[in-house]
Amino acid sequence: xxxxxxxRRDLRLADxxxxxxxxxxxxxxxxxxxxxxxxxxxxxxxxxxxWLHHSLASLDSSLRARGSRLIxxxxxxxxxxxxxxxxxxxARVHAIRHxxxxxxxxxxxxxxxxxxxxxxxxxLAPPGSVTSGSGGQYRIFTPFWRALSARMPxxxxxxxxxxxxAPQAWPQSERLEDWGLLPVRPDWAGGFREEWQPxxxxxxxxxxxxxxxxxxxxxxxxxxxxxxxSRLSPHLHFGEVSPARAWHAAERADGSAGTFLAxxxxxxxAANVIRQIxxxxxxxxxxxxxxxxWRTGAEADADLRAxxxxxxxxxxxxxxxxxxxxxxWMHNRxxxxxxxxxxxxxxxxxxxxxxxxxxxxxDADYASNAVNWxxxxxxxxxxxxxxxxxxxxxxxxxxxxAAYIRRWVPELAALPEPAIHDPESHGARPRNYPxxxxxxxxxxxxxxxxxxxxx
Ligand code: FAD
Numbered sequence: 001x002x003x004x005x006x007x008r009r010d011l012r013l014a015d016x017x018x019x020x021x022x023x024x025x026x027x028x029x030x031x032x033x034x035x036x037x038x039x040x041x042x043x044x045x046x047x048x049x050x051w052l053h054h055s056l057a058s059l060d061s062s063l064r065a066r067g068s069r070l071i072x073x074x075x076x077x078x079x080x081x082x083x084x085x086x087x088x089x090x091a092r093v094h095a096i097r098h099x100x101x102x103x104x105x106x107x108x109x110x111x112x113x114x115x116x117x118x119x120x121x122x123x124l125a126p127p128g129s130v131t132s133g134s135g136g137q138y139r140i141f142t143p144f145w146r147a148l149s150a151r152m153p154x155x156x157x158x159x160x161x162x163x164x165x166a167p168q169a170w171p172q173s174e175r176l177e178d179w180g181l182l183p184v185r186p187d188w189a190g191g192f193r194e195e196w197q198p199x200x201x202x203x204x205x206x207x208x209x210x211x212x213x214x215x216x217x218x219x220x221x222x223x224x225x226x227x228x229x230s231r232l233s234p235h236l237h238f239g240e241v242s243p244a245r246a247w248h249a250a251e252r253a254d255g256s257a258g259t260f261l262a263x264x265x266x267x268x269x270a271a272n273v274i275r276q277i278x279x280x281x282x283x284x285x286x287x288x289x290x291x292x293x294w295r296t297g298a299e300a301d302a303d304l305r306a307x308x309x310x311x312x313x314x315x316x317x318x319x320x321x322x323x324x325x326x327x328x329w330m331h332n333r334x335x336x337x338x339x340x341x342x343x344x345x346x347x348x349x350x351x352x353x354x355x356x357x358x359x360x361x362x363d364a365d366y367a368s369n370a371v372n373w374x375x376x377x378x379x380x381x382x383x384x385x386x387x388x389x390x391x392x393x394x395x396x397x398x399x400x401x402a403a404y405i406r407r408w409v410p411e412l413a414a415l416p417e418p419a420i421h422d423p424e425s426h427g428a429r430p431r432n433y434p435x436x437x438x439x440x441x442x443x444x445x446x447x448x449x450x451x452x453x454x455x
Contacts, residue, residue: 002027002088002167004081006095006110007070008103010122010239011055012200013062015157017119018094019164027167029088030063031071032056033080034179039102042281042366045359047328050189051198053181055238058199060176068164071173078109085114088171096121096239099271100366101278124154124243124264127271137276139381144272145265152261153251154244191326196234196362203235207249214250214257221259224320224331225403230260231329233363236267243267270367273381281354281370285381291454292379292386294349303346303437307338308356310409313429313436315421316396317341319408326408328362333399339376340390345443347450350377386451389444396421409433 005022007030013019022028036043044052060070073080081093093110097118110116120126130148131137138144183189197205210230213220220228235241243264250257274280284290295303306312310321320334330338335357342353354373358364374380378388396405402420406413411433412420419426424436438446
């Protein structure tokens with residue numbers, strides 16, 4: 001009897017323990033279920049759907065090269081899988097464990113109807129397994145990372161099988177083109193196509209290109225104008241490359257890639273946080289911030305739109321927000337600056353920013369997005385403070401962003417330094433570029449005043 005291989009955010013054949021286990025038992029029926037019902041308001045955003053389309057196409061062709069194929073079905077995970085099992089006589093479902101609250105629900109529901117075997121492999125260590133001496137879960141990154149790195153390196157990645165046993169007859173599959181995952185009118189994905197190659201092969205290329213540069217990660221990772229980071233995040237999110245494989249590639253390339261490895265550790269940390277607090281994207285980690293007097297109403301809405309569109313009058317913020325819109329990705333340093341600007345300078349609830357990122361990032365990840373937003377806001381369970389307010393203009397100069405701003409905010413391309421970081425104060429603002437929504441000092445004062453109201 002065949003078994004079902006249930007793909008979700010693990011769209012790879014290498015280092016795919018669920019595949020290895022399924023193939024060891026006999027014929028394998030690989031399936032991807034487009035389930036928009038279980039996640040409800042957390043259904044995948046637009047940028048992620050674009051990625052998913054191409055990643056599934058790539059996965060199907062890799063499977064076909066091994067005598068297999070990808071079956072596509074839509075609907076509630078447990079219903080679709082139960083129907084498929086009945087149709088094919090499959091006895092078992094193999095899957096990699098996921099930690100988003102809706103996936104945990106789906107796994108429970110599938111497990112009630114079918115023999116679901118769950119495997120680890122999407123994290124360096126299974127979330128929940130890294131505990132303190134007394135068995136407790138970590139809430140703060142640094143001690144978590146200390147404990148996790150003591151367990152590293154992760155297991156050596158499993159090779160992709162050369163052939164995958166096929167069932168005697170293939171069940172029907174829906175057509176990917178019918179799923180409407182790609183934008184039609186307007187087609188906003190032009191910049192995405194230039195920047196990304198979704199799928200396992202693209203992930204492997206990205207990893208190989210980056211691995212030798214991991215040695216210089218530490219010195220270059222904060223420079224948005226330089227390609228100093230791996231850009232693996234969407235590949236890791238969709239599981240096209242396992243974190244264990246990324247770990248081994250970076251470590252092999254150079255012994256001093258430790259800072260990069262710690263970033264992989266942040267990804268594990270975020271999964272551990274949402275495992276402990278499933279609604280972390282909806283609720284302040286620290287309840288005292290529930291009383292922050294966030295701005296609401298027409299003026300705040302207009303400010304939120306200006307932020308989304310990259311028209312805040314802060315060049316580094318606008319460059320980041322436009323990079324996000326055009327390419328589905330933003331440099332980490334700029335994510336921090338842009339997020340801090342929304343939360344502190346505009347005093348807009350971090351959850352509005354989290355939602356925007358959810359819809360626009362190709363690496364939109366429930367855990368990493370919520371954890372980073374709460375970290376920047378200072379509302380989380382970690383040690384960061386709300387009262388720490390980034391100075392966007394200083395950050396912009398410090399991290400040498402002029403070339404980055406020129407690329408993404410063409411209205412400012414002709415400005416020299418230092419005016420390009422702060423055209424308003426230098427009397428150099430072109431007429432087609434907006435004035436700052438609020439001056440830095442006024443924004444800072446307003447944020448601190450808001451903090452005082454809850455102290
Ligand atoms: P690299 O610097 O090359 O790092 C390697 C990998 O480590 C990344 O691909 C990613 O998987 C992981 N990683 C790095 N930094 C972090 C971090 N701070 N937290 C968690 N994992 C990390 N990352 C996401 O993957 N999805 C998100 O939805 C997301 N939302 C964010 C929201 C905000 C407000 C901020 C400040 C950061 C967010 N990040 C998110 C984290 C980080 O910005 C991206 O992971 C990183 O920019 C991806 O680029 P890279 O692959 O070149 O990273």
